[in-house]
Amino acid sequence: MRRIPVIQLGVGNVGQSLIEQVAASRVRHADLFDLRLDHVALVDSDGAIVNPKGFSDDSLSNIAQAKAGGSQLNELSNGHVQCDPAAIVDVAGADEAIVIDVTASQETIPALLESLGRGYRVVTANKLPLTESYALFQTLTSSRQLRFETTVGAGLPVLSTLQSLxxxxxxxxxxxxxxxxxxxxxxxxxxxxxxxxxxxxxxxxxxxxxxxxxxxxxxxxxxxxxxxxxxxxxxxxxxxxxxxxxxxxxxxxxxxxxxxxxxxxxxxxxxxxxxxxxxxxxxxxxxxxxxxxxxxxxxxxxxxxxxxxxxxxxxxxxxxxxxxxxxxxxxxxxxxxxxxxxxxxxxxxxxxxxxx
Ligand SMILES: NC(=O)c1ccc[n+]([C@@H]2O[C@H](COP(=O)([O-])OP(=O)(O)OC[C@H]3O[C@@H](n4cnc5c(N)ncnc54)[C@H](OP(=O)(O)O)[C@@H]3O)[C@@H](O)[C@H]2O)c1
Structure with missing residues (x-):
């Protein structure tokens, strides 16, 4: 089974639904692709929770529920107040990882750059990093290791269609x-x-x-x-x-x-x-x-x-x-x-x- 560590920045509405969907599609991913997406770190605006071995689905569900109930990650057991996303990318360290930005913050930009620099791949639903300078847009997107479909039209295949054209x-x-x-x-x-x-x-x-x-x-x-x-x-x-x-x-x-x-x-x-x-x-x-x-x-x-x-x-x-x-x-x-x-x-x- 190919295990891909996942570092998720943002555990709001989209982030909580993503956690559920990753768990719900686990069997299918294993059967079809021999793939396991393994959350190793989650970050919100006040803190983070990290487990380099990967969180169980039960733990992830508890984290999502706690966030839905208004808790902050640093209030959970093992949660901590380190919330600099770039540092978390470092802490979670792995050979191959996917970093997900489901925040609505510009503060994730250093983490995205750090991730791409390490050879990690990145997915963002957050428009802000892509609408800073054109130079930054090029830096983030030129290697095609960053995907951003949901920044336009949410789940509709707008940008993948545009890219294919x-x-x-x-x-x-x-x-x-x-x-x-x-x-x-x-x-x-x-x-x-x-x-x-x-x-x-x-x-x-x-x-x-x-x-x-x-x-x-x-x-x-x-x-x-x-x-x-x-x-x-x-x-x-x-x-x-x-x-x-x-x-x-x-x-x-x-x-x-x-x-x-x-x-x-x-x-x-x-x-x-x-x-x-x-x-x-x-x-x-x-x-x-x-x-x-x-x-x-x-x-x-x-x-x-x-x-x-x-x-x-x-x-x-x-x-x-x-x-x-x-x-x-x-x-x-x-x-x-x-x-x-x-x-x-x-x-x-x-x-x-x-x-x-
Ligand atoms: N909702 C949609 O229908 C939709 C559609 C397309 C695209 N999007 C995009 O998806 C992103 C997420 O949307 P959402 O509705 O899930 O927003 P949301 O509910 O406001 O959640 C944002 C999350 O980001 C966290 N956050 C904020 N600043 C952070 C920082 N500096 N470092 C780490 N985490 C930080 C927040 O932390 P706290 O929990 O501590 O506040 C929260 O967990 C946005 O960029 C939005 O534009 C959303």
């Missing part, structure tokens, strides 16, 4: 997508005649938004996704080069979350007008991301009814690739583009892909 030199002329479940939901609510403030509050109430909904409404998360795709097309773009439309005025940045939710009605008139105009001409409002000739733009747009993005419902995501080979009839990928279970499944696919 690039690899066969099918010229990608345009990528258009709707890549935020939260903004997709809000746009669908506007289509259905709801006011902007109602849609935002409903999305917040259902837990679709970040704790501060402005993080979604600012468009920067979608901008990072567009930037990753542009960079995969060898465009040396920086985050500042992405044209981003925020769905609220920057003056509202100074408000607390509750103040923002109380005052968001002030934006209703503007969005009523946009929604009415779109409806009158049979169009649909969508928060789109577009990559054309290396230029990235993310914005609210009224799309024609024959545009595939017009058919999106609720919080689903969609990406439309127009390429040399898929010109008149573009290549379309759509489905649930968020959620811990599908994201963890996508991370596991990346891990298995690297392990084989």
């Amino acid at each position: 690039v690899d066969v030199d099918d010229r990608v002329q345009r990528i258009q997508g709707s890549l935020s479940g939260t903004l997709g939901f809000i746009c669908s609510q506007l289509d259905a005649g709801k006011r902007f403030s109602e849609a935002v509050r409903e999305a917040e109430h259902r837990g679709y938004t970040e704790p501060d909904p402005r993080e979604d409404l600012a468009g920067s998360d979608v901008a990072r996704k567009a930037l990753i795709m542009a960079r995969m097309l060898d465009n040396p773009a920086e985050f500042e080069d992405v044209e981003v439309q925020s769905l609220y005025p920057r003056e509202m940045d100074d408000l607390t979350i509750n103040e923002f939710l109380a005052e968001v009605d002030a934006l209703d008139e503007e969005y009523d007008e946009l929604a009415n105009e779109a409806r009158a001409s049979g169009k649909r409002l969508r928060y789109i991301s577009e990559v054309v000739d290396g230029h990235c733009r993310v914005c609210l747009a009224a799309v024609d009814p024959d545009n595939r993005l017009a058919h999106l419902q609720g919080s689903d995501s969609m990406v439309v690739f127009e390429t040399g080979h898929y010109r008149d009839n573009p290549l379309v990928i759509s489905g649930p583009g968020a959620g811990p279970t599908v994201t963890a499944a996508g991370v596991l696919r990346d891990i298995v892909g690297l392990a084989l």
